[in-house]
Amino acid sequence: MSASTVPPLPTLARDAHIHHVMQALSQIPAGMISLDSSRMLIIFYCVSTLDLLGALEEKTTPAQRDVWRTWIWEQYVAGPFGTAFKPGTSMNDSTPHLITTYAALLSLAALRDDFSRLNRPGVLAFLRACQKSDGSFASTPPVAHNTPQYTLADADMRNVYCAFCICSLLGEPAWRGIDVEKAVEFIGRCRTYEGGYGQLPGCEAQGGTTYLAIACLRMAPLRHSPEPEPRLSAQARAHTEHWLVHNQDAASGGFRGRTGKPPDSCYCFWAGAALQILEAQDKIDAHALTSFIAHCQFAYGGIAKAPGGFPDPYHTYLALAAAALYTTHLPPTSRVYASAAGWTLAPFDALLSGGAA
Template sequence: MNRFSEPLPSLARPAHISHAKHALARLPGSLVDLDASRMAIVFYCIGTLDLLGVLQDQTSETERASWRNWIWEQYAIGRYGTGFKPGPFMSTTSTNSGHDSPHIIMTYTALLSLSMLRDDFSRLNRPGLLRFVSSCQNRDGSFSNTPNGGGDSDLRNLYSAFCICSMLGDWSSIDVECAIAFVASCRTYEGGYGQLPSCEAQGGTTYLALAALHLAPPGPRPRLSTAEKAKSEHWLVHNQDPASGGFRGRTGKAPDVCYCFWGGAALRILGAHDKINAYAFTQFIAACQFPFGGIAKAPGQPPDVYHTYLSLAAAAMYAPRLELSARAYGQWEFGPFNPLLNAREETVRWARSHIPARRF
């Protein structure tokens, strides 16, 4: 038997489902530092259930309604428009006064989470959301994570802004070409992209840059030249570790399962996903599973919701390409995945049909 058709280790679906549902209910005290990113945690957990195809079947309507309500409790209305906060922070109850500043990354994750939960978005103030995204753009084309230049300004925020505009189907509130110029300024000699101009290329920021370029509406010239595309492909392909099959995030670093998503999704966007070893790639993800649920950054490490979601998203793109015998009788089967918005195609369709302003 060809070793690339040998069955993979089983994907521990029930354990990963339990891991995500437990994290939605409570996190251990050791993870209190994540409290300021609670909206992202919700996204990773709900996203894991959505990727595994159990969100509607193995959770109750009461649970889904409570998660929707919690997300909307973080909806902030202020002088710069409307969006979503990271969470209520250290309070045991919601402290949303209606005038807190929203966060652009958390707004992107909230919109996708609500789409996974099949919210009708009747509470969404679309003009206010566009005003908020506009308020986060800086003169150099970059975006801050909060309005009027607040917080960090890097490719994470730019990607989130592009996702929001794409889901709304409205790019009128931002200067797209100025933003594209900022993305170009983050490109390195290797063909990857750094967090900011003059920073080292990383797998995560390279994904963000390439996804943003492909989400953007058509411009006066191609977003990537043929030579630039080839160089990015070359750098990404050579970030797959030949020994383990995993991806490294930077040149010369150890592989990390989250970069299986960042690198793998970037190659999918470029149409070069057939240039890597998909069997070894998926085998590395399988090796990072924790026996009692969740997936770790590397074999033998403790799991977390971030690496669990991203590794399953990576598997959703590449495991279906393997021979049926290698997928261990359906254990590694997933629905179609959208690498640009980072969600299942079914969820993206819901977002694109319900988030834009209704036209009668």
């Protein structure tokens, strides 16, 4: 498609999206009891969406932000496993969660918290307690359940990603506290014949877990050797790029999460961010991707998984994150259309801010 025939983008419904996530945030901490275990992630998606839209300080008050920070810190617990964040107020005090801890730290960062209350050695002790002998990470330490480590079934790519993000946030000493090489070996065992990565060894490749794997391999410190080698060979990298690129749907511009599946706005982030990390963002149609996201907007705010669907904070955040990554890579004519339609978003870190697939 030539520059002269690129269709204008629908307008970004900025105010409606702000209203959508503010409505979700207004239920925290008072409501949403049935979603208590997901409440920390909902805060993460909503606060991060406001940050992307440049509205966190513009549309919220210092008192509101203080309430959210206070609620997050109320979930910070200590025990024989170290220190970490539990999912919600109804959860047992002795059961923190790795994904929750990741979401809490990213949310606090977005809320400009100074982390003065964070016990960094305690968080590192928690990470060590979650790592299994095969290199993967469970979401909770076995001591929290009085359960042998090898029986924990939820040790998967999501938890490896969250552990690596936390190490990146804590700084270089944290990396020395976990077995990075074992974790990288686990990631390698999750790679499939297609070039993508599954949740566990032997699982089907998915866009979300492929992003998590690629982000982990980029974050992981290189081995200490005279000539450190990249974590991903040139051949493996090209194979992964090929699989990701060919998951962009030619008709809609959106990305599918698995081979043969329909496109979904969240995979515009998972695949798009993975390609950015691999420095292969120019291999896809950025205008078509942004147009698909624009057409997933719900009339009254929020973004759905597909055009015509109902929105939720998860898809709203990830879709806008994908747009933030790719509107800067649009061709000049498309960039003009995007700017005129309001698709100007805050800078976005493709490595640390992906959430858990």
